[in-house]
Amino acid sequence: MAKLFDSVVLLEDIPEENLHRGNVGAIVEVYNRGQAFEVEFVAVDGHTYGLTTLRPDQFLVLEREPTRIAA
Secondary structure (H helix, E strand, O other): OOOOOOEEEEOOOEHHHOEOOOOEEEEEEEEOOOOEEEEEEEOOOOOEEEEEEEOHHHEEEOOOOOOOOOO
């Protein structure tokens, strides 16, 4: 289940928000026990280019595996 501050990737275009499939954002608010999520999309230079409410089926949580250093 998605949670606050998870990184997510958008699975569909949202033209009215100028967001596109593949944009990466972060969950900044969880609504109704996970029925909806506020997601912020931030450019490399730090400015926010999108902030919108999404359903769980509109994004995929990016999972990160711990990095292992060979001995």
